[in-house]
Structures are given as C-alpha cells and as structure tokens.
Amino acid sequence: MYDFAYHKPKSMADALAALKKAADGKLLAGGMTLIPTLKQRLAQPSDVIDLAAIGELRGIKVDGNGVTVGAMTKHAEVAASADVAKAIPALAKLAANIGDGQVRNRGTIGGSLANSDPAADYPAAVLGLGATITTNERTIAADDFFKGLFETALKEGEIITSVTFPKPAKAAYMKFPNPASRYAMVGVFVAQTSSGPRVAVTGAGPCAFRVKAMEDALAKNWSADAVAGIKVPANGLNGDIHGSPEYRAHLVTVMAKRAVAAAG
Amino acid sequence: MGNVARIGERVRRTEDRRFLTGAGRYVDDLQLARCTYAYFLRSPHAHARIRSIDTSKAAAAPGVVAVFTGKDVADAKVGGLICGWVVKDKHGEPHKAPGHPAIALDTVRYVGDTVAMVIADTAAQARDAAEQIEVDYEVLPAVIDPAAAVAASAVQVHADVPGNLSYDWELGDKAAVDAAFARAAHITKLDLVNNRLVPNAMEPRAAAAEYDRGTGTYTLYTTSQNPHVTRLVLSAFVLGIPEHKLRVVAPDVGGGFGSKIFIYADETLVLWAAGKTGRAIKWTAERSESFMTDAHGRDHVTHAELALDKDGKFLALKVDTIANMGAYLSTFATAVPTYLYGTLLAGQYTTPAIHCNVRAVFTHTAPVDAYRGAGRPEATYLLETIVSKAAREMNIDPAELRKRNFIAAGAFPYQTPVALTYDSGNYTPILDQAMKLADYAGASERKAAAKAKGKLRGIGISSYIEACGLAPSAVVGSLGAGVGQWESAQLRFNPTGNLQILTGSHSHGQSHETTFAQIVSDKLGIPLDQIEVVHGDTAQVPFGMGSYGSRSLAVGGSAIMKAADKIIAKGKKIAAHLMEAAEADIVFENGAFKVTGTDKNVPLGQAVFSAYVPHNYPLDKLEPGMDENAFYDPSNFTYPSGTQICEVEVDPDTGGVEIVNFVAVDDFGNVVNPMIVEGQVHGGIAQGVGQALLEYTVYDKESGQLLSGSYMDYTMPRADNLPSFNLGYQVTPCPHNPLGVKGCGEAGAIAAPAAVMNAVRDALAQVGAQDRIEMPATPQRVWQAIHAH
Incomplete structure (x- = not known):
C-alpha cells in the first residue's frame, strides 16, 4: 500500500475534525474492503481515520420496538447477541452467515452499509426490515439510503453512528452465495412488518432493492406460492462469470420463496 | 529412545509439530545479509509490442539498486527458458519451441509476462519504482481459446510457429481403429472440454539468492519440487553457472502440485541478478502473481x-x-x-x-x-x-x-x-x-x-x-526426455548410532520425513526418532530428480531400500569379524546381526560404532565408516x-x-x-x-x-x-x-x-x-x- 497518515480518534468530534482536515481522507471501520483495496494499491488516500476507538459507536440496544446496533459493532457481536436473536432472529442469523469467522470478527455494520457493496448481506436486512440509519447529522430511512453501486445517501463528512431495526412479526433471509467469494450472489430478506410485507434483494443488482410485486402478493397471501410465479426483470441486474443477469433474476424468485417458507 | 516403526503402521507425521507450531522455514522466512527485494513489472496486456521502455525514473527512485529489462538480460547473454522434453510430431519432426526470454524483449504474450525487474532495498521501494517505469505498448489482438488458435485466420502467437502449432502428434494404429469402427454395432461420440486450472499451492513461489564473490559460488533458495533439476537446467542451459558453483536449496515448501517442478523466469532472474548486483535478493510472489504466472494445468x-x-x-x-x-x-x-x-x-x-x-x-x-x-x-x-x-x-x-x-x-x-x-x-x-x-x-x-x-x-x-x-530412464529418454528419472539415496550413520537419510526426492507436503524414516526403521530396526530425513539441498544430497508423478516412494523409496541393503551387507561383514563367525552364517533380524543357530548377536549400533572406531575391525578387507549410497532406476x-x-x-x-x-x-x-x-x-x-x-x-x-x-x-x-x-x-x-x-x-x-x-x-x-x-x-x-x- 501507499503511505498515508493514520489517525485513531477517541471521539466522533475528533474523527470529524480529522476527516475535515484531510485532503483525501478515508474512514476505516472494519477494513474488510478498504484494507484489501489499499494493499492492492487501488486507492491512495492522504489520511485514514480509524473509528475503532470511538466507544459510542459500539454496542447493541434492544427494546420492545426493535434493535439498535452501533455502527462499529462487529458482525460476530450481532450474531452472538441473545437479545437480537430473541427480537429479530433473522437478523442474528444473517450476521452469523456473513463472510467467514475472520470477517465477522472484524467487519462492522456501519462499514458494510457505508460501502454498499452490491453483494453485502446487511443491506438486505436494512431494506427488508425498513431500518433507520442514524448519522452524525440526521436519520435516513432505508428506502432512501442505497443509491447505486457503492453509492449511498451519505454526504461528505457524514458518519453512520447506528442503525435501528424495527421488530417485524416475522422475517427470514436466504442467500445463494457466490461459489468463490461466498458473498451473496442473490440474497433475499422478507419480513412481515407493521407497514406490511417487505422483500429486499441484495447481490442481484447494483445495490439492494425491493420487489414490490412480491410484497403486494404477500400482502394478499403470505406464502411461498404467492411469490413463486413472480420474476424480476433480468435487465439491469449484475452479470459475471458466476451468474448471468437471467440466472440472478431466477434466483431472486427461488430465494424469495425459500425465505417466505423459512419465515413461517 | 522411541519405538521402531513398522511398514503398515499409522505413524503420526513427525513433521507436523514443526508445521503446526509455525516453526517451518520457508524461503520467505530466510534472513539473508544486506538483502534487497525484487519486484517484477508484468504485462497488463495479453499481446502487445513493446515500442519502448523508459526505466530512468525508476532507476533514480529511492532505494533502487538496479532495474533490468529484456535488453539487459539479452545483452548479458542469459539463455532463454527451456522445455526439457522434445516431442517428435507425426512426421518425426521435433516440436516447435519458440524462444522464451526471461524478460520479454519486444513482445509480451500473456497477461503477466515479465517486462522488467526492479531491485531495491525494500519490497515497497521496488514496487514504487516499478510504477515509474514507462512502457509504450502497441496492443495487438490476442488468441485465447485453444480451438480458435488452430483456425487458419487465427492471430499468430509466435512469428516462427506457423498456425500456432507446436506439434501434431499421434499414437496408435489408425488403420486398425478405422477397421474396428467399420464393424462396430454401436459408436458413442463425445465432445469434451477439460478445464484449465490454476495450481494454487498454499505457499506462493519464492526465491532468495546470494553470490559469494570470495568463492564465486551462487546459492538459490527456492520453492522447488526438484532442486537438483533446477540447478542442472540453470547451469547447463540458462545461466551457465557451473554446476559445482551453484547450490540450490528448496527448504520447507508449502505445496506444489506440479507447479514448482518448473524453472520460471522469476527465480532465474533473482539468481542472475544476485550475481550481477553482488547483493542478496529476495522475491516472494503475491497471490495475484501466482494466478497469472504459475504454470496452469489441463486445458x-x-x-x-x-x-x-x-x-x-x-x-x-x-x-x-x-x-x-x-x-x-x-x-x-x-x-x-x-x-x-x-x-x-x-x-x-x-x-x-x-x-x-x-x-x-x-x-x-x-x-x-x-x-x-x-x-x-x-x-x-x-x-x-x-x-x-x-x-x-x-x-x-x-x-x-x-x-x-x-x-x-x-x-x-x-x-x-x-x-x-x-x-x-x-x-x-x-x-x-x-x-x-x-x-x-x-x-x-x-x-x-x-x-x-x-x-x-x-x-x-x-x-x-x-x-x-x-x-525408467531409457524409456523416457527414447521418448524425448532430457533427463534420467532414477533417484538417489544415501544412508549416513553417525558414530553414536543414529542416521540421516539423504534423499533426492523432495517433500512439499507428502510426508517424506515420516514415510522414508518409517521404511528404514522397519528395515533396520532403528527407532524412528533416531532417523533424520534430509532433502532439498544440492549441497547435502548427492543428486536427485525430485518429487512429481507419484514417484517418491516407488523410486526414491526403492533407492533407500537399496542403500539399506548395502548397510546390512557391510554390517554382516563387521559382525562376522566381531563374533568370529563366517559371514555366510550371519543373519540380520530385528536390528541385530546374529549367528544362525546361536544366541550370539551384534546390534546394528555396535557394528556402526565399530565401523567408526575400528579398533577391532577387519581393516585389511573393509573400509571403515557406515555410509552407503544407492541409485535406483525403475524397470x-x-x-x-x-x-x-x-x-x-x-x-x-x-x-x-x-x-x-x-x-x-x-x-x-x-x-x-x-x-x-x-x-x-x-x-x-x-x-x-x-x-x-x-x-x-x-x-x-x-x-x-x-x-x-x-x-x-x-x-x-x-x-x-x-x-x-x-x-x-x-x-x-x-x-x-x-x-x-x-x-x-x-x-x-x-x-x-x-x-x-x-x-x-x-x-x-x-x-x-x-x-x-x-x-x-x-x-x-x-x-x-x-x-x-
């Protein structure tokens, strides 16, 4: 990697100050994407600001309405939380199946969402549960957050502080992993929420998206059969050596069916 | 002392403790004095003409010791990389083997082909400098698919290999086959692709080399399955360093699967440049380099x-x-x-x-x-x-x-x-x-x-x-192989009764250190922990053809057995002398020489001691020492x-x-x-x-x-x-x-x-x-x- 100035602030204020001062600063959360990118010399930031020492960004709070996860909370902590498992078991299970053990013990929810990798798991849960993303400046509804390939609603100098997931009546996540990377080639999160069913897809498109036709069908009839006949258009979906857009479109239906069945 | 191990026992691997506790010594672990680091600039194009290379900025970059291009290598009269097996085509003509310079001279022919070598005080400096090399490429169309390469209109990979064809080879009786097809009741037809594979050894290829100007001796530490063959090829064909002035060491090697049999540009250049610069040089491939440049399989x-x-x-x-x-x-x-x-x-x-x-x-x-x-x-x-x-x-x-x-x-x-x-x-x-x-x-x-x-x-x-x-060497020789494929072994006892097995096979995951010790333990009745298997160093092992083709035990193990037979034969003579018996009456059982029909015996260890301290020894008929070697060529x-x-x-x-x-x-x-x-x-x-x-x-x-x-x-x-x-x-x-x-x-x-x-x-x-x-x-x-x- 190229040289850069490394900062490890202890507070949000210091982090923001460091970011503001940097010519081309990058925030480091778990580093699951940034560190490999740096090692391959694909990025050359002037400053790297490590958020690991900011205590207020970590931790899980569960109340009757749902679950709030601090941005720097690691996947393994969400996976291991008995409170999360009780409130939103599908969320704990999703976290338990992100990457591998090393990734789960380094990677963070805030980092995953800010990066908006098209094949990340968390975006499906955030969108599927209608979560709210809190930053140092505001709150952003999940529906407004994911903008495109590695693109979010976050503005320059904005840092995610936590994510709040409302408790659904039921939910499940099913993923078909890329055989090589084990990222989601297609992951579908379905939830019966207070505002009706939500179906969110990751892996298939440039960023996580909802499938309204499936949501409408599930509103009428919550069953795997209800979504079995609904296909998303392949046009605009991702294609690579592991899966064409058509294959991914097909898998969205298969994974949606299985997720609805798993949610019960 | 431990136990004698028998053939057929599930003996735990003696090398496991070393590997599992991180005590293995791989090439990248070596610390050479005043070591520098190499970085190879590789072609980003599958096929391109190099119009020009400007290395001046790189050469002036911090920490840089040297920058070499294809011209430098050619000017130094470094030989091209060779193919060691000449296949004759169906007309009796030898295969077409186009020149393979260690650094591309004017044309790059695959993504990853070597374009320049940078040597600097640190690996990061070498890489930084490589980014300052300016290469002007004229990108040309490429042919990738083997079936497409034989088409008449296909892009030519080498100007001197028409039709991209190295050879058109056949085996078997075509007329007999055609006759049989004519009377077949059923014919099954099949079109099949055997997919290309990337070897992916856990340890990437690596090389570390140094030149001793006092003795004129080169040493190359490298990830090789066959260090003696590497030495032979580098000496005789590529670099011209006399074999006796080149030591090749393949220490612990983390997997090969064939990919570490071959002599590559990178290791060759590290050795050559160590002599040229007078500095020790180390290079360890990054994983993406392994993907691009390790020889692939199948296809x-x-x-x-x-x-x-x-x-x-x-x-x-x-x-x-x-x-x-x-x-x-x-x-x-x-x-x-x-x-x-x-x-x-x-x-x-x-x-x-x-x-x-x-x-x-x-x-x-x-x-x-x-x-x-x-x-x-x-x-x-x-x-x-x-x-x-x-x-x-x-x-x-x-x-x-x-x-x-x-x-x-x-x-x-x-x-x-x-x-x-x-x-x-x-x-x-x-x-x-x-x-x-x-x-x-x-x-x-x-x-x-x-x-x-x-x-x-x-x-x-x-x-x-x-x-x-x-x-069998004669067979492979008649088919075009450039080497014999026997194996050597040396059993070297020490005066205190323990021994070293020196083998020309190489273990890079195959467990030779256990298996080879086990066969000798069984044969000579020596506890396993009194046996050390030594391999992978041309300065220690007489010679060897290495490990590939599932040959280590069948060929290398057979050489060890032959050497063990010589140990027993010599031991019998010593024991006969010590027991004042006729040699013909001596049998070797359970680690001891016995006089048939009596309870007199001389343990092997005593015979060994006598051989090294020959105070009571048939010196008029027998050399002292207990050190036998053998070469085995399979039939x-x-x-x-x-x-x-x-x-x-x-x-x-x-x-x-x-x-x-x-x-x-x-x-x-x-x-x-x-x-x-x-x-x-x-x-x-x-x-x-x-x-x-x-x-x-x-x-x-x-x-x-x-x-x-x-x-x-x-x-x-x-x-x-x-x-x-x-x-x-x-x-x-x-x-x-x-x-x-x-x-x-x-x-x-x-x-x-x-x-x-x-x-x-x-x-x-x-x-x-x-x-x-x-x-x-x-x-x-x-x-x-x-x-x-």
Whole structure:
C-alpha cells in the first residue's frame, strides 16, 4: 500500500475534525474492503481515520420496538447477541452467515452499509426490515439510503453512528452465495412488518432493492406460492462469470420463496 | 529412545509439530545479509509490442539498486527458458519451441509476462519504482481459446510457429481403429472440454539468492519440487553457472502440485541478478502473481469416439485433442498431453485398437504444464466419461459395462495398444468393493426418493489407471526426455548410532520425513526418532530428480531400500569379524546381526560404532565408516488403479450440486503409512472435485485478461464442498520394486473429475440435460443445462 497518515480518534468530534482536515481522507471501520483495496494499491488516500476507538459507536440496544446496533459493532457481536436473536432472529442469523469467522470478527455494520457493496448481506436486512440509519447529522430511512453501486445517501463528512431495526412479526433471509467469494450472489430478506410485507434483494443488482410485486402478493397471501410465479426483470441486474443477469433474476424468485417458507 | 516403526503402521507425521507450531522455514522466512527485494513489472496486456521502455525514473527512485529489462538480460547473454522434453510430431519432426526470454524483449504474450525487474532495498521501494517505469505498448489482438488458435485466420502467437502449432502428434494404429469402427454395432461420440486450472499451492513461489564473490559460488533458495533439476537446467542451459558453483536449496515448501517442478523466469532472474548486483535478493510472489504466472494445468478440447460390439465390448477408441500450451513451452509441457495422456487411453480395458491425435497449440495465456496427475486426469476423464456415456446409450449398467471390458487378473503383464506394459492389477474386486461401499444397488431407490422431494440424484463411476513412479530412464529418454528419472539415496550413520537419510526426492507436503524414516526403521530396526530425513539441498544430497508423478516412494523409496541393503551387507561383514563367525552364517533380524543357530548377536549400533572406531575391525578387507549410497532406476512405471463412485444431489431450482457420498477404492500396492495415504487420497479427491464442480479459470476471450484472477472469483474447494470420504483398499504389490509400492499422490485427482461428472450427468439425464454440461459444473451452468431448450 501507499503511505498515508493514520489517525485513531477517541471521539466522533475528533474523527470529524480529522476527516475535515484531510485532503483525501478515508474512514476505516472494519477494513474488510478498504484494507484489501489499499494493499492492492487501488486507492491512495492522504489520511485514514480509524473509528475503532470511538466507544459510542459500539454496542447493541434492544427494546420492545426493535434493535439498535452501533455502527462499529462487529458482525460476530450481532450474531452472538441473545437479545437480537430473541427480537429479530433473522437478523442474528444473517450476521452469523456473513463472510467467514475472520470477517465477522472484524467487519462492522456501519462499514458494510457505508460501502454498499452490491453483494453485502446487511443491506438486505436494512431494506427488508425498513431500518433507520442514524448519522452524525440526521436519520435516513432505508428506502432512501442505497443509491447505486457503492453509492449511498451519505454526504461528505457524514458518519453512520447506528442503525435501528424495527421488530417485524416475522422475517427470514436466504442467500445463494457466490461459489468463490461466498458473498451473496442473490440474497433475499422478507419480513412481515407493521407497514406490511417487505422483500429486499441484495447481490442481484447494483445495490439492494425491493420487489414490490412480491410484497403486494404477500400482502394478499403470505406464502411461498404467492411469490413463486413472480420474476424480476433480468435487465439491469449484475452479470459475471458466476451468474448471468437471467440466472440472478431466477434466483431472486427461488430465494424469495425459500425465505417466505423459512419465515413461517 | 522411541519405538521402531513398522511398514503398515499409522505413524503420526513427525513433521507436523514443526508445521503446526509455525516453526517451518520457508524461503520467505530466510534472513539473508544486506538483502534487497525484487519486484517484477508484468504485462497488463495479453499481446502487445513493446515500442519502448523508459526505466530512468525508476532507476533514480529511492532505494533502487538496479532495474533490468529484456535488453539487459539479452545483452548479458542469459539463455532463454527451456522445455526439457522434445516431442517428435507425426512426421518425426521435433516440436516447435519458440524462444522464451526471461524478460520479454519486444513482445509480451500473456497477461503477466515479465517486462522488467526492479531491485531495491525494500519490497515497497521496488514496487514504487516499478510504477515509474514507462512502457509504450502497441496492443495487438490476442488468441485465447485453444480451438480458435488452430483456425487458419487465427492471430499468430509466435512469428516462427506457423498456425500456432507446436506439434501434431499421434499414437496408435489408425488403420486398425478405422477397421474396428467399420464393424462396430454401436459408436458413442463425445465432445469434451477439460478445464484449465490454476495450481494454487498454499505457499506462493519464492526465491532468495546470494553470490559469494570470495568463492564465486551462487546459492538459490527456492520453492522447488526438484532442486537438483533446477540447478542442472540453470547451469547447463540458462545461466551457465557451473554446476559445482551453484547450490540450490528448496527448504520447507508449502505445496506444489506440479507447479514448482518448473524453472520460471522469476527465480532465474533473482539468481542472475544476485550475481550481477553482488547483493542478496529476495522475491516472494503475491497471490495475484501466482494466478497469472504459475504454470496452469489441463486445458484440452477433445473429440472422441468409442466403437463397441453388440454386447458392449470395446472394439476401438479414437481421440482427437487440442492441448493448450499457453504462450510458451514450460519445462515439461510437451510431455503432458502426449506420453502422460495418449499412453493412458487403454485405461483398465482390453480395447484392442486405440488412436490418439494431439495438436499442441500456443495461445496468449499463461503457460500450461503438469498439474497433479498431469495428462492422466485428462485421459481418465475422457475415457471414463465416454464409457459411462456408452453405457447410457446402450442401456447397460455402467458398472457392468466396465466389468465386461476389464483386463483380466490373469492377463498381467499386459501390453496395451498405446505403448505401456501394465505390470500388475486386479480390477474387478476393486469395483465390487467400491459398489458395496457406495451401496450401488440402492442407488435407484435413493434416486426415486430424491425425485419425490424435487431433487435430481445421480451416481457416477470412475475406474482409473495411472502410470507413475516416473520413470525408467531409457524409456523416457527414447521418448524425448532430457533427463534420467532414477533417484538417489544415501544412508549416513553417525558414530553414536543414529542416521540421516539423504534423499533426492523432495517433500512439499507428502510426508517424506515420516514415510522414508518409517521404511528404514522397519528395515533396520532403528527407532524412528533416531532417523533424520534430509532433502532439498544440492549441497547435502548427492543428486536427485525430485518429487512429481507419484514417484517418491516407488523410486526414491526403492533407492533407500537399496542403500539399506548395502548397510546390512557391510554390517554382516563387521559382525562376522566381531563374533568370529563366517559371514555366510550371519543373519540380520530385528536390528541385530546374529549367528544362525546361536544366541550370539551384534546390534546394528555396535557394528556402526565399530565401523567408526575400528579398533577391532577387519581393516585389511573393509573400509571403515557406515555410509552407503544407492541409485535406483525403475524397470517399468508403476500402475496404481482404482475405482471411485460419487453420488450427487442436484437442486434443479438453483443448479447447486451436493456430493452426498464419495467412495474411493485404490490399489496402491503395499501401503507404508495408511494415514498418510488417506491424506493424499483426500487431498487428491478434493482437487478433483474442485476441477469438476468449482475451479473455473476464465480469460476474457477478447482482451485475454484473467477474469478469475483472485479468490473472489476462483473457487477453491473448501471443507463444506466435500463429504466425508469412504475409502477402501485392494493390494496387488508392484512386482518390480523392493517395497512393492505403486504411488498414491495423484490418484484422487486423476479419478475424481469423471466420478463427479458421471454422477452429475446421471442426475441430469432425468431431465435430458446430461450432454449439456461441462466442467466445472457450477450452479449457473447446471441450471442453464437444465433450462436450455
């Protein structure tokens, strides 16, 4: 990697100050994407600001309405939380199946969402549960957050502080992993929420998206059969050596069916 | 002192403590004095002319010791890299081997081809400087696909190799084959792709070199499976350093699978530049460099036809293969799709007439060479696929069809129509045992049960043979090999009674340190912990041909046995003297020399001590010391055989393939350490499953970029891709080596692709998709096969 100035602030204020001062600063959360990118010399930031020492960004709070996860909370902590498992078991299970053990013990929810990798798991849960993303400046509804390939609603100098997931009546996540990377080639999160069913897809498109036709069908009839006949258009979906857009479109239906069945 | 180990015992690996506690010493662990670091600038293009290179900024960058380009290497009269096996084509002409400079001179021919070498005080400085090299490329069109490379209009990879054809080779009696096809009751036709594989040894290639200007001696530490061969090639062909002034050390090496047999540009340049700069130099490949520049494996496109009579007896086989050599001929590339492929096409069968034609072609891709199995997996995959296809077409059970055509147990030695003489084998009991272990009889019931829950189940058989224990030197010499393939061993006792086994074999995961010690412990009655196996250093071991082709135990172990016989013979003379008995009356049992019919004995340790402290010793007749060496040249190849049966369940909704059962029954001859053999079989099957289902090497057909150039896109087999293997053995000892062993290193990888794919095709046959799937049968490809209309 190229040289850069490394900062490890202890507070949000210091982090923001460091970011503001940097010519081309990058925030480091778990580093699951940034560190490999740096090692391959694909990025050359002037400053790297490590958020690991900011205590207020970590931790899980569960109340009757749902679950709030601090941005720097690691996947393994969400996976291991008995409170999360009780409130939103599908969320704990999703976290338990992100990457591998090393990734789960380094990677963070805030980092995953800010990066908006098209094949990340968390975006499906955030969108599927209608979560709210809190930053140092505001709150952003999940529906407004994911903008495109590695693109979010976050503005320059904005840092995610936590994510709040409302408790659904039921939910499940099913993923078909890329055989090589084990990222989601297609992951579908379905939830019966207070505002009706939500179906969110990751892996298939440039960023996580909802499938309204499936949501409408599930509103009428919550069953795997209800979504079995609904296909998303392949046009605009991702294609690579592991899966064409058509294959991914097909898998969205298969994974949606299985997720609805798993949610019960 | 520990225990004497016996042949056949499941002795724990003595090297495990070292490796598991991080105490291994690999090339990158070495700390050389005043060491510098090399970085290789590589071509980003598959095919381009280098208009100019400007290294001036790089040379002036901080920490830079030297920058070398192709011109520098050419000016220094460094020889090109060689191919050590000259295959003669069907007209008797030698293969076409275009020049292979260590650094490209004016044209780059694959993504990763070496363009410049930078040496600096730190690895980061070398890389920083390399980014300052300005190369002006004229990008040219590339040819990637081997079938496309033979087209008349194809882009030429080398101006002096018309039609991109290195050779057009044949084996077998074409007229006999044509005659047999003319009277066949049934002909099965098959088009098959054998996919390209990236070796992916856990330890990437590495080199560290230094030059001693006091003695004029060079030392190269490198990740080699055969350090003596590396020394020989670098001395005699490439760098001209006299052999006695070059020491090559291959210390602990983390896997090779063939890819570390070869002599590459990078290691060569590190050694050369160490002399040129007078500084120690180290280089360790990054993983992406391994993907781009390690010699890849397989990459065949084949059309084959099998002629059968009405009862399913094989009458003849004809095979037409295009084999991708990549951009240059790697060290042993030419032998792989010829003498390690065409000669194996009889398999376990009595097929009386076989003809095989192979065209070896150049493309703008990484060189292709031997990879675990080397030619034999290609032969087995082809043969076992066409046999199962014939069974399906003729509605004969595939196990039954195989049995009808097996060479009978009483027919050995058996001369095949493709040059080999099989020394031993007994195939039917192997298949029977495999069928029992796999509950073959219950397969159709399980298929029906799976269908009831929406899944497609299938079962597949692969009965393989391999020729290994490479190799009788006269035979391979007559076929074009540039080296002999014997092995050496030295048993060097110390006065205190412990000993070192110096072997020319090399262990890079095969457990020689345990197995070789075990055979000597058994033979000489010496506790295992009194034996040290020394390998991998040309300054210690007399000579060696290294480890590949499942040769270590069959050839290297045989040399050790020969040396042990010499130890016993000498010990008898010493013991006869000490006991004042006639030498003819001395027997060696349980580690001691005894006078027949008495209780007088001299333990081996006492004979050794006497040999080193010869105060009471027949010095008038016998030299002191106990240090014997032996060279062993095998009289034939060895022929391990076996049957694997794989059962899979396909999810038609996703195309996912799950292996639900995997049986392998092997005949490796005698087995020294069953635990280690099982480890070899497990690893081999994992690699075979990887080829069948997972490992997909993709070059972009236009740009020649390696799309599967990292683990994000190249699927390595992982534990959850594999079931628990169900293994069995049959033993017909090899009749021509002292241990009766055949070799086990490659069998798993040779047989598994056909077992898995025959199972996948059996599953897909339920929906008529059996002929629409190639390796690797990834979920997408299986789904597409099912849904193609």
